[in-house]
Amino acid sequence: xxxxxxxxxxxxxxxxxxxxxxxxxxxxxxxxxxxxxxxxxxxxxxxxxxxxxxxxxxxxxxxxxxxxxxxxxxxxxxxxxxxxxxxxxxxxxxxxxxxxxxxxxxxxxxxxxxxxxxxxxxxxxxxxxxxxxxxxxxxxxxxxxxxxxxxxxxxxxxxxxxxxxxxxxxxxxxxxxxxxxxxxxxxxxxxxxxxxxxxxxxxxxxxxxxxxxxxxxxxxxxxxxxxxxxxxxxxxxxxxxxxxxxxxxxxxxxxxxxxxxxxxxxx
Amino acid sequence: xxxxxxxxxxxxxxxxxxxxxxxxxxxxxxxxxxxxxxxxxxxxxxxxxxxxxxxxxxxxxxxxxxxxxxxxxxxxxxxxxxxxxxxxxxxxxxxxxxxxxxxxxxxxxxxxxxxxxxxxxxxxxxxxxxxxxxxxxxxxxxxxxxxxxxxxxxxxxxxxxxxxxxxxxxxxxxxxxxxxxxxxxxxxxxxxxxxxxxxxxxxxxxxxxxxxxxxxxxxxxxxxxxxxxxxxxxxxxxxxxxxxxxxxxxxxxxxxxxxxxxxxxxx
DNA sequence: CAGTGGTCTAGACCACTGG
DNA sequence: CAGTGGTCTAGACCACTGC
Numbered sequence: 001x002x003x004x005x006x007x008x009x010x011x012x013x014x015x016x017x018x019x020x021x022x023x024x025x026x027x028x029x030x031x032x033x034x035x036x037x038x039x040x041x042x043x044x045x046x047x048x049x050x051x052x053x054x055x056x057x058x059x060x061x062x063x064x065x066x067x068x069x070x071x072x073x074x075x076x077x078x079x080x081x082x083x084x085x086x087x088x089x090x091x092x093x094x095x096x097x098x099x100x101x102x103x104x105x106x107x108x109x110x111x112x113x114x115x116x117x118x119x120x121x122x123x124x125x126x127x128x129x130x131x132x133x134x135x136x137x138x139x140x141x142x143x144x145x146x147x148x149x150x151x152x153x154x155x156x157x158x159x160x161x162x163x164x165x166x167x168x169x170x171x172x173x174x175x176x177x178x179x180x181x182x183x184x185x186x187x188x189x190x191x192x193x194x195x196x197x198x199x200x201x202x203x204x205x206x207x208x209x210x211x212x213x214x215x216x217x218x219x220x221x222x223x224x225x226x227x228x229x230x231x232x233x234x235x236x237x238x239x240x241x242x243x244x245x246x247x248x249x250x251x252x253x254x255x256x257x258x259x260x261x262x263x264x265x266x267x
Numbered sequence: 268x269x270x271x272x273x274x275x276x277x278x279x280x281x282x283x284x285x286x287x288x289x290x291x292x293x294x295x296x297x298x299x300x301x302x303x304x305x306x307x308x309x310x311x312x313x314x315x316x317x318x319x320x321x322x323x324x325x326x327x328x329x330x331x332x333x334x335x336x337x338x339x340x341x342x343x344x345x346x347x348x349x350x351x352x353x354x355x356x357x358x359x360x361x362x363x364x365x366x367x368x369x370x371x372x373x374x375x376x377x378x379x380x381x382x383x384x385x386x387x388x389x390x391x392x393x394x395x396x397x398x399x400x401x402x403x404x405x406x407x408x409x410x411x412x413x414x415x416x417x418x419x420x421x422x423x424x425x426x427x428x429x430x431x432x433x434x435x436x437x438x439x440x441x442x443x444x445x446x447x448x449x450x451x452x453x454x455x456x457x458x459x460x461x462x463x464x465x466x467x468x469x470x471x472x473x474x475x476x477x478x479x480x481x482x483x484x485x486x487x488x489x490x491x492x493x494x495x496x497x498x499x500x501x502x503x504x505x506x507x508x509x510x511x512x513x514x515x516x517x518x519x520x521x522x523x524x525x526x527x528x529x530x531x532x533x534x
Numbered sequence: 535c536a537g538t539g540g541t542c543t544a545g546a547c548c549a550c551t552g553g
Numbered sequence: 554c555a556g557t558g559g560t561c562t563a564g565a566c567c568a569c570t571g572c
Binding site: 030032058059068074077078089090091092093094 | 556557558559567568
C-alpha cells in the first residue's frame, strides 16, 4: 500500500501560528489545532468548495482529511455554527448556511410589525426604483474598501408591508463581483436579495454592522415613503461583510416606525 | 469514615427531564446531562450562592459535587459563559459576570459617539431628575409581569456626554426587590446603575430586549435634552431580565443622534 | 510550584434521519 | 439498518496565573 495520503495542507501543529505579522506581536500567539482547522474550513467555504445549502463532509471524513480527532473537528465546527456560517442537523449532516432557507430568511432585517409575528404580514412588496452604475464617492469607497471613483452599482428600492411603503433603501455594491446585476434580475427574483447574491454572484453575506439614527424625512424620501416633510424616520446604515471580513455592501435605509419597530436583543 | 457525601441534588440521569409539564409534550424531551448541570449552576447563581465578581468552584470541584466528568461540567460552563453569565479566565478560575468590571461597563448601552471610541468622552454625567413611588399602569405592569396598580419605582434621569444632554430615560422597577432605592443613593453611586443593582439589591441584569423607533421630541423631553420641538429622537424601550427570564426593569429612553449613533452588530 | 482553565485524543454509547 | 451529529467519559498534556 502506498502511504503518505495527506490530502490537506502541510502539517498542523498546535502552537504554530502562521498568521502573525513581523514584529506585530511579541508573544508567538499560541494557536490551538481546532482554530487552524477552523481556518482551513473557512478557506474552503470562501473558495466555494461547498456552496450555500450544501452539506459539508461528515465530521469523521474531515477528521481523516485533516488527520486530527473527531473532537477537534467538532470544536472547529461548533464555532463556525455559533457564527452562523454552518448549520448542524442531527442525523443529517452539517450544511453551509444560506439566506435562502425559510427559517432564516431576512435574518438581517430587524424591523418587525408592532403586533403579530415577524412574517405575519405576508411577503413584502419590493419595488426597484433604480439600478445604475456610478462612481464611488469618498465615503462610499471607504466603506467598501475601494478607491474613490471606482465603479459601483447603486440600487434604490422601496419595501412595502400590507400595501404601505415602509422602507426606502439605497444600496451600493462593488461593480466587479456583481457584474451583470440589473434592475430586471432584481425585480424578477423571488426571495431575499442576499439569496440572489449567493446563487447568482457567489457572494454570501455573513455579518453586518449597523448605525442607527433618528432623522427627519427630506424631499425625495418623504415622497417615496408617503410621509409628510420632517416626519422622523429611523436611519439605518449597514455595512455587510462576506467571509474574512471583506465588506461587500453599503446600505442606507430609512424605516417608517409608526407601525413597525426595530427589534434588538442584548445578551 | 462516614460516606455518602453527595452534597448536591438527587441522581442525574441523561434523558430524565424534570421540566416537562403534564401533557404539554408528547415526546419525553431528552435532556442531556450537561443541560441539567447547567440548570443546577443557574439555580446557585439565582440563589446567590456565588455573588457577581466572585469565583465559582473549579471544574474539578463541580465535577465531584455533581458526580459527573470534568468534560460535562465544562460544556455546561461553556454555555453559561457564551450567555455572558460566567466569565472564564485561564489560570485563575471562572467568575460570576458583573456589570461592575471596567471591561464590560455599559454593556447594554449601544449609543456610541460618531467619532472616537465608546469611552473616549470620559464618564457620562448623570443627573437624577426624580425618583418616586407610583402605581403601575396596565402597560407598565404587563412589561414587568406585575398587576395593574402594583407599586413601582419610577426614575427619570438625564445622561450627558461632554456636557451635552444626550439621553433622557424613564425607568420603572418593581418596588419589592428595590425597596429602599432613593434618588440620593442613585446620585451618590459611582458606576453603572446595573452595578448598583447587583451590590445593593442582589439583582443582576442578564439579558434585555429593545424596541427602537424614531419619534419627534415633545414638550418636556425637548426641554431636558435641549432640542427644539419636533426634533427626531431615537426612542428605545427596553425590558431587562434577571436569571430565568424574570423581567425586572422597564426603561424608556430618548437618545439624541446628532453626535452619537446606536451601534448594532448582526451575526 | 501547585492549581486553574484549555486542548486533544480515543472510545463507547445515544438520538435522530433516511432509505 | 447504516450514517450522521450529540453526549459522556477518562486520561494526558499544555498554557496561564500567582504564590
